[in-house]
Amino acid sequence: MLIGDAARSSGVSARMLRHYEALGLVRPTGRTTAGYRDYSAEDVRRIFQVESLRSMGLSLKQVGRALEDPNLTPAALVGDLIRCTEERLAQERELLDRLRAIDASAPADWRDVLRVIDLMRDLDSESAARRQQAVLIRSAGAPVPVELLAEALLSESEPDVAGALRWALARAGGAAVVALRAGACAEDAGIRRRAVRAISEMPEAPGATAVLAQALDDPDAAVRDCAALALGRCGMTEAVPVLVSMVAEGTHDVEAAEVLGLLCHDDERASWIVNALTDELAAPTAGTSARLRLTQALVELPVAAAEERLRRLTRDSDPDVARLASAFV
Structure with a gap:
């Protein structure tokens, strides 16, 4: 034909x-x-x-x-094609995220668009100083896209830059919590730590306590501890079990004990906290160091119930614990 x-x-x-x-x-x-x-x-x-x-x-x-x-072979060709397609999709997703960030900033004119693009470029810089400066300077002026700041924080490893990003996000309140919520549930523990720490610095923002309460069950101890300290300072008794564990394990135990003292607003709460510390003291796995920290935590509680337990501990079988309790009684 x-x-x-x-x-x-x-x-x-x-x-x-x-x-x-x-x-x-x-x-x-x-x-x-x-x-x-x-x-x-x-x-x-x-x-x-x-x-x-x-x-x-x-x-x-x-x-x-x-x-x-x-x-x-067909398998080799299709495999190459899959990899190329995945790379192209990743690039397209990155472009889509950037476009959404620009759209979220509600640009009034092209100068606003260019301002957000400049921020994106600076946040991608290999220089930590440049990333930090970009956040501090721009956040001090016109509002910047919260989603963009959240994305940068969740991947930021430099402490100073991360601190600047948390400061900028805290100014956004509830919008920042929404942007960080997915990070608090990420598979990567490092991402969850960054997200929860940022949210813990704005506990009064709408939705913050719900995310922090969920983080109390996180498999990563650093995530749990950060959430417990923030919730405890807000008067949330859900944090008590984690705070008691922190004292026993010696992880930020001084801070945890102070927060437990702040939670003793009434006799009922105070008795519950004293009992939780006492139960941990009586645990078969509790060593001398842990029992000393738990005894010290009882000292931090401004309630009569704690003093009563300390008097009992003056007769404890562990001489170190008995001496510590006697000193404070």
């Missing part, structure tokens, strides 16, 4: 068929007596093969290699 008939049968334009021929992808089997291209049924099938492979995202060069190289 002539090129026009081949084009109609395959749905590929005559111009593209000539291009395929020039590349060596599909050459017509023969020529008519007048010298016109003559495509056979097999040629048309090859056109369909080329189009099918192109529909998978292969370049014309890759299509030619797939059809001609006997050593190229």
Whole structure:
């Protein structure tokens, strides 16, 4: 069949068929007596093969290699195609996130757009000083996209830059909590730590206590401890079990004991906290160091119930604990 008939049968334009021929992808089997291209049924099938492979995202060069190289397995080609597609999608997602960040800033004119783009570029800088300066200078002026700051914080490893980002996010309040909520549930413990620490510095923001309360069950101790200290300072008794564990384990035990003292607002709460510390003291696994810290925590409680327990501890079988309790009683 002539090129026009081949084009109609395959749905590929005559111009593209000539291009395929020039590349060596599909050459017509023969020529008519007048010298016109003559495509056979097999040629048309090859056109369909080329189009099918192109529909998978292969370049014309890759299509030619797939059809001609006997050593190229379909699995290898599809694997390469998957990797290329994943890279392209990652780039597209990054572009989409940047566009959303610009849109979230509600730009009034192109100067606002350029300002956000400059911030993005500075936050991607390899210089920690430049990243920190970008956050402090721009956050002190016009509002910047909260989502952009949250994304930067969750991947920031430099303490000074992370501190600047937390400061900027704290100014956003509830919007920052929304932006950080997903980070508090991330698989990476480092990301969860950054998110929860940032939220702990704005516990009064809408939605903050709910995220922190959920973090009390986090498998990472640093996440749990950060959430417990913040919730305890807000008067939330849900933090008591974690705070008691912090004292026993010696992780920020002084801070945890101080917060437990702040939570003793009434007799009922005070008795519960005293009992929690006492139960931990009586645990078979509690060593001398842990029991000394727990005794010290009882001293920090401004309630009569704690003094009563301390008097009992003056007769404790562990002489170190008994001496510490006696000193304070």
